[in-house]
Amino acid sequence: MSQNSKKLNMVQAINLALKEEMQRDSSVVILGEDVGRDGGVFRVTEDLLELFGDERVIDTPLAESVIVGAAIGMAAYGLKPVAEIQFMGFIYPTIDQIFSHASRIRNRTRGRFTCPMVVRTPYGVGIKAPDLHSESTEALFCHMPGVKVVVPSSPYNAKGLLISSIRDPDPVIFLESTRLYRLIKEDVPEGEYTVPLDKARIVQEGKDVTVIAWGSMLHRTLQAVEEFDAEVIDLMTLSPLDEETIFKSVKKTGRVVIVHEAPKTCGFGAELSATIAEDAMLYLKAPLIRVTGYDIVMPLPKLEDYYMPTVERIKKRIEEAMKY
Amino acid sequence: MSQNSKKLNMVQAINLALKEEMQRDSSVVILGEDVGRDGGVFRVTEDLLELFGDERVIDTPLAESVIVGAAIGMAAYGLKPVAEIQFMGFIYPTIDQIFSHASRIRNRTRGRFTCPMVVRTPYGVGIKAPDLHSESTEALFCHMPGVKVVVPSSPYNAKGLLISSIRDPDPVIFLESTRLYRLIKEDVPEGEYTVPLDKARIVQEGKDVTVIAWGSMLHRTLQAVEEFDAEVIDLMTLSPLDEETIFKSVKKTGRVVIVHEAPKTCGFGAELSATIAEDAMLYLKAPLIRVTGYDIVMPLPKLEDYYMPTVERIKKRIEEAMKY
Amino acid sequence: MPERIIESFNIKRLDILDENGNEDESLMPSLSDSEIKRIYELLILSRTFDHHALSLQREGRMGTYASILGQEASQIGSAFAIERSDWIFPSFREMGVYITMGYPIHMLFQYWSGDERGMKCPDDLNIFPLCVPVGTQVPHAVGAAMAVKYKKDKAAAICYFGDGGTSKGDFHEGFNMAGVFKLPVVFICQNNQWAISVPREKQTASKTLAQKAFAYGFEGIQVDGNDVFAVYKATKEALDKARDGNGPTFIECFTYRMSDHTTADDATRYRSKEEVEAWKARDPVPRLKLFMEGNGLWTGQYQKEVEEKSRDMIDEAVKMAESIEPQNPKDMFAYTYGKLTSRQLRQMRDF
């Protein structure tokens, strides 16, 4: 780990991770819409074109399926592509390539060809944007064996997780909360450090209730738990899941509240509840509670604040758990 | 309900539903690859081209996204398209159209445009077929508000559910188990009858344990429960979920085993467990158990029997539940 | 059996009205004086709308907005050829089309302010809502055209998208299906030279976009997209051809996006002032003005009246939009399905 660190926001931290990995390893290349000259619509890839040239920072045509599909071919050939999908709402046309190929090429060829690729995409409610600019459908990708799903919650872990993702031998979906991009600054060391892809993080210890969150919801959760003796877990990597950290906490607290932005039905909270209900049921004192988006089409900005779990809603449900 | 009934397998029952609905309502049209002249690769649409002509039974180019995308346009215009995707493994390129449009057009236009469309597709392990011919990713669609997900388990309910799906004002993903297509024959009445899209079915009553399944897994489940006093629920419609029937059963038995073919993580079983663990926890005597496919890429035929929940595996897990 | 030529194509370009307001008489579409004035008034109205929308966004009274500045001739010229029984499938940058068709302007402001009620198209029009995911509206237009054909309706579908949209898989699949079934659909590409920061020549290596139609067995044509007569003529002919059962047409309107991509964009990061300046000379509005002046259809007084009327209409629409009662949060649930699910009913108790 390096000596110097700077206060960076998440955009800057991710940019730094990309820059350092590209300096370290010439097989790392970036591709996507507007990632070059424009530096990305959120400026995450700013300056990288100037530093690394247009064969490594590739402005592609407007075509998501071939962005990911070409990344698969590049990865199999020996590069480490980092593809950007401009918003998570535009990742759907790539699902065929991700599910049919990226996740399977290792298995299909018994390891002869692999897919060390990262697909970065901004996710979630956050910038008062139109239709399909606020998606949070991480659960879809968690259902697909062969893919990993990573959601940083702070500039520090964003950098470390992205470096791990780039070096990972398998495809990683890397979700960046638009709400967090410029919300918080944090000390981020220069130089390489990694945050492992199979460990959740205890953000705060507590005895009465375990609250599990990731990405932008972590911050609302931290506000909501102020009046409780709550243990807060930031998953960071959703798939593969760090069950151990969860079980340990559940055994201690006996109460669980899960918070996510996606609609409730079949959100990743379902998997967490089910895992706990199957393997740690006997430690539970209270029902497993999910605080989530509603089972509706994500509304446009005028109503979006009603859609997302608010600090109030989270608090109320924690109180409910505490009644047992 | 009509007087006559015939012993039909599921292929024939679905064919009959299509035929009758097309006779009844000229706005019902079929489109897909090889649905016309060839009668569908599973012969589900056999004879319909001859009966209804090529403007209603449309052999399309090989292009899944536009099959579903065009169906959306047809539905908005006032038709009731039934699109066929040849195998569930080829539904992935349509996810963009389904998630971005079919599921949202009603909301986006406050009901001015709607999408009364059915997407039929064969799913699951069953015919010793290559890569991507055995998918069971129903959970993905259950996470998407605005879409309904239906999985028949017998010729009788296949016909009734399909008729309901065609008449439903919203998009329905209709999953047909390849394993069941010709496995069982059953009395299927001629003439119209419907099976509602919001009701699960108690296949057998029991006191000790609730076993929940759908589609092809229902049949393995029924074999597995022979030695138990088990209540077996066939969900039939996964989304929207009939929670009431489940809760009622859970309150009675206090034990739950869920069986599905898809990989465990984020399968639909997760939602069922989570729902029960949140709203019926206090009635539970045992952990919530899921018997599922493994978290791996579905293997090719030589190993596929090891992948799927077997009668033995289901039994063993029921026994486990019974220990509490 | 040597190497031989088995198929040949020519790609055509249509220009009628030049930058000085001079028209090619042999090509002029038949438009009455009052129709030409109506077109001019729609150009001004749309530009006024655009201007106000940009201001409102800057004042924080509206969300991100995609300007149509410079593309008015492509939009109004084409939309002016559409019948009310036709079905329209826009992308997200067709405010001029909505306005030409008579879509309530206050609803456009309402939509851009983040209220979905603005996209509840009036019953006597068939305009699909703004399509955010680029290119995905192409299959919808194709499907509607299939329905038109099956129902033997006298109508056509018309589909709008940008140069960037031509790169998407759905463009291809939709075009191909339109060709195979010879569907009554007209595809209009506003080639405004940019897809956010990606210039046209990096979007595709083909010399024109129009030529892409030949890959699907139907005709493509490039028109001067800043020439309202050329756009109108090409669209009118294509729609007539479609309604007559003679299949699809692809029209590439060669135009320019004078503004930033959206209010969230800064185009100076990726394109030169000189380029923008050069296109200013090709502005679609002054050339129609010059034409009209030359033909005795334009005076300074007329201009003042048109501008005033436009401003009034837009002011009125903004006022209406801003005085609409806010949505009840419960409305979020109401249009997910035809009927609320039991889960939703429980979730709604939060409100």
Place this chain on the structure above:
Amino acid sequence: MPERIIESFNIKRLDILDENGNEDESLMPSLSDSEIKRIYELLILSRTFDHHALSLQREGRMGTYASILGQEASQIGSAFAIERSDWIFPSFREMGVYITMGYPIHMLFQYWSGDERGMKCPDDLNIFPLCVPVGTQVPHAVGAAMAVKYKKDKAAAICYFGDGGTSKGDFHEGFNMAGVFKLPVVFICQNNQWAISVPREKQTASKTLAQKAFAYGFEGIQVDGNDVFAVYKATKEALDKARDGNGPTFIECFTYRMSDHTTADDATRYRSKEEVEAWKARDPVPRLKLFMEGNGLWTGQYQKEVEEKSRDMIDEAVKMAESIEPQNPKDMFAYTYGKLTSRQLRQMRDF
């Protein structure tokens, strides 16, 4: 400024060897006698493989299989031009390509019997596994070509697909990207006239498939796909062009699927005997035989030897395939990720 032509195209067709074994000398590629014999032997070997595969399937010793009968010239002719350093992206019907490249034949049987180990490509070859979802391999080839270009390797990517594959969005997006970046990739479409039951003319309304390349700014050519010389020549030139940095080429091999779509299909449901009969006359194998005979490269004795050797090789491969130790069920887990997850480790305890 009238309506004017701004771009023109000609689509070419290449034929060298006719049905009677007569060649167009001016077009003949430079191939030594022994190379021509090698090609002939690969045709026979591939046909023998195909024949055995169909029998094994019928006997229940193998799963569903997609026959290559009739398409051998397209496959062997093109593959014969490929270097071992090139990267190959097949669809699911390229057994002739695998065999030409020297892929272990027993592994092909192993794969078609439902054992994924058959797709573990040997380290000295770069053939991607069979691609089941139609058209989705096109982007992979494009990505590999981007990597080739970035690494400045002297190699090309070559991508196979069928006439049906040209309808898919991924075909379009991949072709477009190949054109934009002028990538070292050769696209080979085996237009075998059918996509299961859908005939070529219902797949797309364009007169040729070759012409689709012009939509992406590069060259397309149609060749007689039953003429091994024409296919070889076009592929060789395209690969050389690619390796020299002169961008992509699209080759439409005009051929015919003589068998059912797969062993699960019954082609008599949708196509006429007459059509199939007519194509028999165009079989790629006899015409090469006639050519060789005319040039003193073929005798009855030679034929016998080639056939025997092929049969022996295939018999041997089948024996090998069938004597391979079955996979351990635990192997299902081994290649999901580089490392087993803790969940998987627990799940593996079932075995």
